[in-house]
Amino acid sequence: MEKEELVSRPYGKIVLSLDNVLLPPEKTATSPSHEDGLDEKSEFELRFVACELIQTAGILLKVPQVAMASGQVLFQRFYYSKSLVRLPMEHTAMAALCLASKIEEAPRRIRDIINVFHHIRQVRAGKKISPLVLDTNYIALKNQVIKAERRILKELGFCVHVQHPHKLIVTYLNLLGAKKNTRLMQLAWNYMNDSLRSDVFVRFTPNAIACACIALAARREGVPLPKNPRPWFELFDVTTSDVHDISVSLLKLYRIEKPDLEKLERKVADLDKSLKDAKLKARLAAGGTLSAGNTPLGAGGSGALSPQLPFSNNASPSTANKENRASSVTVVNVIDDTKRRKDEPVANGVEEVKRRSRSRSRSPSRKRRRRSSSDKRRKHQNGARDSSTSSSTSGSSSEGEDSPRGKKKSDGSRRNRRKEKRRHRSRHRHHRRDQHARSRRRVKKGKARSQSPSVSPRRRDDKRGRSKTDKRAK
Incomplete structure (x- = not known):
């Protein structure tokens, strides 16, 4: 019994069968477009123009007649569940043709369909034919067509089969x-x-x-x-x-006149604008009165800030609690930092704001570059001049103060100068040696070039020193 009950239970409201191709009379009596204020004649003309667009575009795209017929039937079915005022007719027509071409196994690209509809619109308006520019407007239109195709499938419950007579x-x-x-x-x-x-x-x-x-x-x-x-x-x-x-x-x-598409589009746009305005007015009327507790100040309007921060407009209570927790942590950190600075001893009677470490980490930008001998010599001279001035100042200070620290500093500066002189001599010695080696190479090259080009150097091939030409002569 339990198994039979489980099998007989319905699993969805949509019935997928070959007989489910017709709409009931109560659904075709009044359409959603008529409920939104569109009159019956305008609705009929819009449906007529959209189906003509699908037929003409299908002929230009060389789609089979079955695919064109399926696209028109899908379009008619869709607008008995949605309104022509709220959803643009042209986007739905493109989506219906694209979906029908896939159903009948003759798919066409969305880009081709958009180009064909653009061409048809230019021909109907009598404008100069120009290709569609692939810009942000084209990308937005393509996304609208993709969304319209999904909307058709959703509204029809994926019942897209059509019986053609x-x-x-x-x-x-x-x-x-x-x-x-x-x-x-x-x-x-x-x-x-x-x-x-x-x-x-x-x-x-x-x-x-x-x-x-x-x-x-x-x-x-x-x-x-x-x-x-x-x-x-x-x-x-x-x-x-x-x-x-x-x-x-x-x-x-065969009795109706040729519909004016621009006039119909203006009419639909006006109706859509009026519906949106009415919806906005109703929303404002429903949420127009705001309570005093929504203000960022505390209750009672005393002007004192509450201990908890107010919620943002789009924030949920959980996110607001996280923001409040983060703000309280930052406040505590700032207070601890100020206390630590106050407890630290001051240097020379002045509070130190930033202390840099004495150990300098060598970054790629501060790497030592190779200097020429003239740069090194100039740097050495400047260093000697600076050291002499510093020694004179240190000597005067030591004479005035007569403290052992000044003597130690002067001895250290002399020791550094001696080290620098030794380094400079060794660099100069190595530099001179490299210079001599370069000059010797240049002399050798000059001698080789001074030889006549007709005389080719002999290549020694054996231990006795005979060349290949001598061997051949023998």
Whole structure:
């Protein structure tokens, strides 16, 4: 019993089946766009223009007709769950075409789809055709198309399969004995493609749409179809009311004037702005009165700061507690630092703010560089001059004070001068030796160059000193 109960429990609200392709009448009666203030005529025109854009873009992208038809059906389904006022029509049309091309195994890149829609818009507006600039606006548009594609999948519950009645037209005409009447078949096929601009695919079954297209084509061409004892379409489980409603919806497409897309977009933008303003006013009215406790000062408005810091606008209590804890730690550290400085003894009656260590760590920037002999000589002379001045000053101070510390300092300075002289002599000696070696090399090179270029040096190949040329001569 427990196993049966677990199996019969439903796991989701979305039913994935081939029969789940039609919307119920209560959902098609009023659309979300109509609830947002868009009139029925404007909604019909927007749907018509979007489906035409999908069809034209599919032709330019060389997408199969099945993919174009699937994109238009997905577009019609989506805007029965979302509003044309809140979500832009063009982005959804691009996303529907991109998704349909993937479903029908003829995928196209989003970049190509955006370029084609940009080209169609320029042609319709009569502007000079120019390529789309790949800037930040293009990247933002591409991201919007990707988001719209995800939104379509989410709203439709991934039920993206579409039953197309194109094959049914050929099958039904074969059964009616009009297989050789190619004109009748082509006209019924054209009615079928035009019906994609309307919402008949989300309200009626594919066999009903195929029968209505055949009935309209036969009526226009004057081809008689059997009516007695019953109409021929009842053979395919189609009622007279369905054929009548579909025919009226199709003929309505040929009576409307060409819609003005710019005017429709302005109308939608105005409605969207009014909705956003109303939403903002309602939000302000709901949260307009603020309590006195929200101020950063303490309770009662006394002006004294509270011991705990106030929360930031977007901070949660946990993050605020962390900030308060960190601020208290920093305050304690500052207080301890000031106490330590006060307890430390002062040097020469002046408090020392910064103490540098005497041991200097040699950084890469302070590495000793090689100096020339002139730089070394100049440095040595400056050092000797400085040492003589320091010795004279130390001598005068020692004479004035007559302290043993001054004598020790003077002895140390003399010792340092002697060491520096010895170092300088050794460097000078090594430098002179290197100079002589360089001059000798230059003399040797000069002698080698002074020889005539015609006389080539002999190469000694054996112990006796005979060259290869002598060997050959012998």
